[in-house]
Amino acid sequence: MDNNHNTVLETKNLNIYYGDFLAIKDVNFKVFRHQITAIIGPSGCGKSTLLRSFNRMNELVPSARSEGKILFNGEDIYDPSIDPVEVRRRIGMVFQKPNPFPKSIYENIAWGLKINGFRGSKSELDDLVEQALRGAALWDEVKDKLDQSGLSLSGGQQQRLCIARAIAIKPEVILMDEPASALDPIATLKIEDLMRELKENYTIVIVTHNMQEAARVSDYTAMMMLTGDEERSGTVIEFDQTNVIFTRPKDKRTEDYITGRFG
Amino acid sequence: MSTLTALKDVTFERNLSFRKLKGKIFEILAFFAILLGIAMLLTLLVDVFLDGLPWLSTRLFTEFPSRFPEKAGLRSALQGSIWLMFLTALMAIPVGVGAGIYLEEFAPQNRITRFIEINVANLAGVPSIIYGLLGLGLFVRQLGLGRTLIAGAMTMALLVLPIIIVTTREAIRAVPNSIRQAALAIGATDWEVSRDHVLVYSAPAILTGVILAMSRAIGETAPLITIGALTYIAFDPKGPFDIFTVLPIQIFNWVSLPQPAFHGLAAAGIIILLIVLLSMNALAIWLRNRLTIHW
Ligand SMILES: Nc1ncnc2c1ncn2[C@@H]1O[C@H](COP(=O)(O)OP(=O)(O)OP(=O)(O)O)[C@@H](O)[C@H]1O
Numbered sequence: 001m002d003n004n005h006n007t008v009l010e011t012k013n014l015n016i017y018y019g020d021f022l023a024i025k026d027v028n029f030k031v032f033r034h035q036i037t038a039i040i041g042p043s044g045c046g047k048s049t050l051l052r053s054f055n056r057m058n059e060l061v062p063s064a065r066s067e068g069k070i071l072f073n074g075e076d077i078y079d080p081s082i083d084p085v086e087v088r089r090r091i092g093m094v095f096q097k098p099n100p101f102p103k104s105i106y107e108n109i110a111w112g113l114k115i116n117g118f119r120g121s122k123s124e125l126d127d128l129v130e131q132a133l134r135g136a137a138l139w140d141e142v143k144d145k146l147d148q149s150g151l152s153l154s155g156g157q158q159q160r161l162c163i164a165r166a167i168a169i170k171p172e173v174i175l176m177d178e179p180a181s182a183l184d185p186i187a188t189l190k191i192e193d194l195m196r197e198l199k200e201n202y203t204i205v206i207v208t209h210n211m212q213e214a215a216r217v218s219d220y221t222a223m224m225m226l227t228g229d230e231e232r233s234g235t236v237i238e239f240d241q242t243n244v245i246f247t248r249p250k251d252k253r254t255e256d257y258i259t260g261r262f263g
Numbered sequence: 264m265s266t267l268t269a270l271k272d273v274t275f276e277r278n279l280s281f282r283k284l285k286g287k288i289f290e291i292l293a294f295f296a297i298l299l300g301i302a303m304l305l306t307l308l309v310d311v312f313l314d315g316l317p318w319l320s321t322r323l324f325t326e327f328p329s330r331f332p333e334k335a336g337l338r339s340a341l342q343g344s345i346w347l348m349f350l351t352a353l354m355a356i357p358v359g360v361g362a363g364i365y366l367e368e369f370a371p372q373n374r375i376t377r378f379i380e381i382n383v384a385n386l387a388g389v390p391s392i393i394y395g396l397l398g399l400g401l402f403v404r405q406l407g408l409g410r411t412l413i414a415g416a417m418t419m420a421l422l423v424l425p426i427i428i429v430t431t432r433e434a435i436r437a438v439p440n441s442i443r444q445a446a447l448a449i450g451a452t453d454w455e456v457s458r459d460h461v462l463v464y465s466a467p468a469i470l471t472g473v474i475l476a477m478s479r480a481i482g483e484t485a486p487l488i489t490i491g492a493l494t495y496i497a498f499d500p501k502g503p504f505d506i507f508t509v510l511p512i513q514i515f516n517w518v519s520l521p522q523p524a525f526h527g528l529a530a531a532g533i534i535i536l537l538i539v540l541l542s543m544n545a546l547a548i549w550l551r552n553r554l555t556i557h558w
């Protein structure tokens with residue numbers, strides 16, 4: 001495996017429980033800087049659970065509990081001294097269903113900047129909002145209606161607004177949970193193009209059910225599968241460069257899944 | 264395949280016209296039920312208006328109650344109602360909305376929280392006279408506040424508190440969780456999420472609930488009679504520690520007098536009370552339709 005890239009996120013023997021139920025078990029894998037890492041696998045194998053644990057969103061589920069470590073630039077984000085709010089500022093997230101605030105398009109971006117301590121002038125704020133919207137390839141479509149509600153946009157535009165909102169506060173990593181699953185093929189391609197551009201400045205982890213999408217955009221792929229005695233806990237069964245996973249997977253289960261012979 | 268063959272053995276009731284007839288009968292019954300309700304309301308309104316209209320004049324707003332119907336007015340009762348409303352709102356809104364927010368957004372999900380939640384819901388159903396007895400025992404006697412506006416307002420605040428808490432919680436619950444997650448995911452604290460999102464988006468519905476709670480308080484009579492709000496007040500209440508009367512009590516007092524002229528005055532008072540109540544409810548409905556966010 002190519003080890004030249006430097007590691008941003010790394011899980012060590014990560015277990016996550018919901019109550020007594022072990023949802024993901026003994027996950028060990030790495031996310032490299034300025035690369036797109038895809039997490040694929042059948043429904044219910046714990047992809048979202050794993051993704052949400054990277055920015056400590058999973059602990060918002062009251063019954064959720066974790067064991068093991070997640071290192072972010074070498075530092076354990078589950079260390080008691082670490083504030084989850086700080087983790088989430090540096091590791092952003094885009095959700096499966098677009099969830100813009102019912103505020104103006106402008107405010108959707110500006111709010112995140114303000115709460116994270118932006119104290120500049122109005123014109124500086126305007127610039128940052130524009131920058132974020134350009135970064136999410138949305139500026140041209142909304143520049144004349146920044147005061148309209150974010151909810152007035154189309155689904156694909158809303159999702160790009162959410163991406164703009166995430167990149168506005170300059171996180172190092174952006175987590176995306178099936179960001180295109182609610183979109184039509186054209187909007188999906190737009191989001192994929194966008195991801196390729198974003199990877200210049202950000203590290204991206206994306207969960208997807210769409211094999212072509214994983215093959216098209218990602219550099220690395222983690223294959224998750226249910227394992228264990230009763231096949232109830234998910235784990236990463238194979239992690240490698242995307243072209244390796246898709247052309248010569250080592251695990252038979254990966255091959256079956258990718259070629260559609262799974263289940 | 265097997266389910267298909269199984270279906271064949273079942274005999275269906277094919278009598279469609281009979282089924283439609285049953286639906287029709289139910290529809291007619293329901294229509295009469297609503298007609299009955301509206302007819303009774305109309306009769307009441309017409310009756311009140313016939314009795315009260317001749318007595319409706321600005322004198323009602325400027326004169327104190329009097330033994331002579333031509334000189335009697337609602338001045339002290341109106342001022343008492345306004346004072347009571349103001350003081351009740353001042354106490355009940357911050358506490359009620361605050362408790363609602365706490366229970367929905369911050370309280371740990373444990374047995375104590377659930378116990379509190381269930382009891383708040385139960386309190387909303389307690390008869391208002393019980394609050395009157397509590398107010399009499401606790402505020403009027405124990406705290407020595409006497410039969411003052413503040414004692415009345417504290418009693419009323421207790422009465423509307425559960426309503427405000429319950430409607431606040433419902434309003435907050437209507438804000439989708441995805442919005443909280445969106446805000447948390449860009450590094451917001453719980454308080455920032457509540458302040459800039461949850462509260463802002465649920466404010467119209469909370470306000471609606473608060474107005475409805477206040478209109479309940481304006482019409483309530485029993486608890487105030489229990490704590491002994493006086494009926495004959497011939498001065499303007501100057502502050503929270505003055506004795507007082509309110510609209511419904513003054514109306515009640517006039518109705519119980521033998522002279523028919525006072526019954527006309529009472530009807531005029533009812534018209535004013537109805538106008539106040541209906542405008543508050545209309546405002547609440549308007550707010551709800553106008554400002555509610557459609558997710
Ligand atoms: N909030 C929760 N409470 C309890 N169990 C949960 C919760 N969220 C997920 N689970 C369980 O954890 C397991 C993994 O769920 P997860 O949502 O991570 O799967 P996924 O791979 O993202 O599935 P999908 O592809 O359908 O989105 C499932 O068995 C699920 O039932």
Ligand SMILES: [Mg+2]
Pocket residue numbers: 047048049177
């Ligand atoms: Mg998922």
